[in-house]
Amino acid sequence: MSSLQAPVLEVEDLAVRFTRRGEQPTRAVDGVSFSVAPGETIGLVGESGCGKSVTSLAIMGLLPRRGVEVTGSVRFDGNDLVDAPDHVLRGLRGADMGMVFQDPLSSLNPTVPIGTQVTEVLLEHREMSKAEAQDEAVRLLDKVGIPDPGRRLKEYPHQLSGGMRQRALIAMALACSPRLLIADEPTTALDVTIQAQILELLRELVVDAGTALVMITHDLGVVAGLCDRVHVMYAGKIIETADRRDLFARPRQPYTGGLLASVPRLDSARGAPLTPIRGSARDAIPWSEGCAFAPRCDNAQDDCLTEVSGSTVPLVPDGPGRELRCRHPLEHPAAPSGATAHGAAR
Amino acid sequence: MTAVPIAGQDDLLRVEDLKVHFPIRKGIFFDRTVGHVQAVDGVSLTVPRGATYGLVGESGCGKSTLGRAILRLEEPTSGRVLFDGTDVAALKGEPLRQMRQRMQMVFQDPLGSLDPRQNVESLLSEPLRAHGLAGGKAGIAEKIRGLLDAVGLPSAALRRYPHEFSGGQRQRIGIARAVALEPDLLIADEPVSALDVSVQAQVLNLLEELQERLGLTYLIIAHDLAVVRHISDVVGVMYLGSLVEQAPADDLYEQPLHPYTRALMSAVPVPDPEIEEQRERILLAGDLPSPADPPSGCRFHTRCPWRQETRCDDEVPVLRELGPGRLVSCHWAEEIRDGALRPRSPEEVLHAGAASRPGSGAHPRDDDPTPFLGRDEPLPRQEQG
Secondary structure, rough: OOOOOOOOOEEEEEEEEEEEEEEEEEEEEEEEEEEOOOOOEEEEEEEOOOOOHHHHHHHOOOOOHHHHEEEEEEOOOOOOOOOOOOHHHHEEEOOEEEEEHHHHHOOOOOOOOHHHHHHHHHHHHHHHOOHHHHHHHHHHHHHHHOOHHHOOOOOOHOOOOOHHHHHHHOOOOHOOOOOEEEEEEEOOOOHHHHHHHHHHHHHHHHHHOOEEEEEEEEHHHHHHHHHHHHEEEEEEEEEEEEEEHHHHHHOHHHHHHHHHHHHHOOOOOOOOOOOOOOHHHHHHHHHHHHOOOOOHOOOOOOOOOEEEEOOOOOOEOOOOOOOOOOOOOOOOOOOHHHHHHHHHHO | OOOOOOOOEEEEEEEEEEEEEEEEEEOOEEEEEEEEEEEEHHHHHEOOOOOOOEOOOOOOOOOOHHHHHHHHOOOOOEEEEEEEOHHHHHHHHHHHHHHOOOOOEEEEHHHHOOOOOOOOHHHHHHHHHHHHOHHHHHHHHHHHHHHHHOOOOOOOHHOOOOOOOHHHHHHHHHHHHOOOOOOEEEEEEEOOOOOOOOHHHHHHHHHHHHHHHOOOHHHHHHHHHHHHHHOOOEEEEEEEOEEEEEEEEHHHHHHOOOOHHHHHHOOOOOOHHHHHHHOOOOOOOOOOOOOOOOOOOOOOOOOOOOOOOOOOOOOOOOOOOOEEEEEEEOOOOOHHHHOOOOOOHHHHHHHOOOOOOOOOOOOOOOOOOOOOOOOOOOOOOOOEE
């Protein structure tokens, strides 16, 4: 991990509230802080509705202005983006920061050939001539592993397979060698063999080009193979932060432990029943009333459901490089071995 | 191609050389058939009573079509589906309707497969009424209460509509509806893939619990290998409409024999950094070829890291037995298992097939100068940080 370098992106106390007339505002993201350095990959992990995608949209300034309140700070190279005017954001997006979305079919323009969509980025941000942009587009598609790029450039999104569309999208995101890439579930819609290809591509990108990567996913397996640091989100807040090895070896938040115990694994003994988490994410209570996870938590006690000194359960340091938001975390035997600790999480 | 003899148990479901081909039509005035999508092309499998058969494969491999064809939701082009000794494909009208009572389906998208205008009570009583079971209002009400209890939903759910439930609860309703008729066979097509991970486990446990309690036989169709392994006794792997490998779940994961299975399993990320770092990945080249124009010979040869100069391109491998209960359709399965052959990298595979478009199904060049390179080390894995 190269966190000694100055971070490319620093998010501090980011909060997103969706307001609706006559209704209580919904806090989709609530006080999220993290940073990413060049060549580092961080993971934002959580289930649907935990606010991970809204976080990424807020960073990129892609949320609509109406009905949305974004507070806190998002510093890219030290410049705050939250209140930045549109033209500044437009200059950064696509050039210095790229984003890859989950569904490549709906994020590509169906009526425009792939080539035009890739060259558009180059013409806009790198002031190339059309011919240069064309050559560069061929090079980019080739780099992301699209066979016969010259012919593919003339094709429309519907003519490409899902994996190839995602590659084209990544090629567009990489067109200007961004220093920050936000990938929001980039492989969720893809088959595992294609997923493996795309993850390999992202891995190379981080290592070779020193790109800072924010990986948003619900798949703990993807996190285990890709991310240096992991932030687990639940109901709009980060509830646990740790280095990848620590997190998987010794999950402290009962939610993290529960997630790990509920996933069937290819390498574990077969036949043992899974240990699911009770209820669903819908059962979360507002953080102002205690720990949002308390209604589903096996470790929950009375004080999890009460606020203490007017604030919710705080995110506090929990050993070297770790942060935790929990009053009754999972305890692990002192042995720093992954295998035993995983058993303890169950 | 023969079906697998799994011991001498009585088989509830027997699929014999099933084919489902969809015509590709062209033209407005002259409705010509210009080709066929060979969604399922000669699949044979057997599911013993009370067992769980897991069918895995990537999107487009025909696993859903196979499941639907077994239930006659899709007309098979040829082949036989023997359900408890009766050929389902030959049934018509009332006998078919009667038979369907004994085979039910759970769909992937619970919201899409439940009528939004029917409340839970109505959703669950409909199959009972249609088949004239549990006569009388009181009988139906009691039956429904029992069903809700069995799938872990509160009785307050009766008056509510599908949109009022979470994804996991909706899937429970879908399962309750499927087991309402006390079927023998339950075909579940991606039963948990639309659910959050913490909820997936609940539904998987429920399926296992119901199987034990009701003595159900399952055919589970899924793309998630870990899920399939967890729940299945026997696993079949499909690629482009055919079974490429079938084995008892533990054996398959212990030692996959078909190159495609190996690649598939090596591609599944494991939530454990230690394992992720040491893992040998077999990356496949390119995408799935079109099932309308499948490659000749072994259908996997265009992407196979173990493709050989001979046989692979022109000789269709048959599903043959290689050890107890283990079927594999690969000419070189023994050599690959024993490590006599080494895989090539995706670049080399692509290069070998460069003359042919991936997806076109055409022959790769035969003049490939490097039939297979001895790669002694596993594919390099990029280490980050």
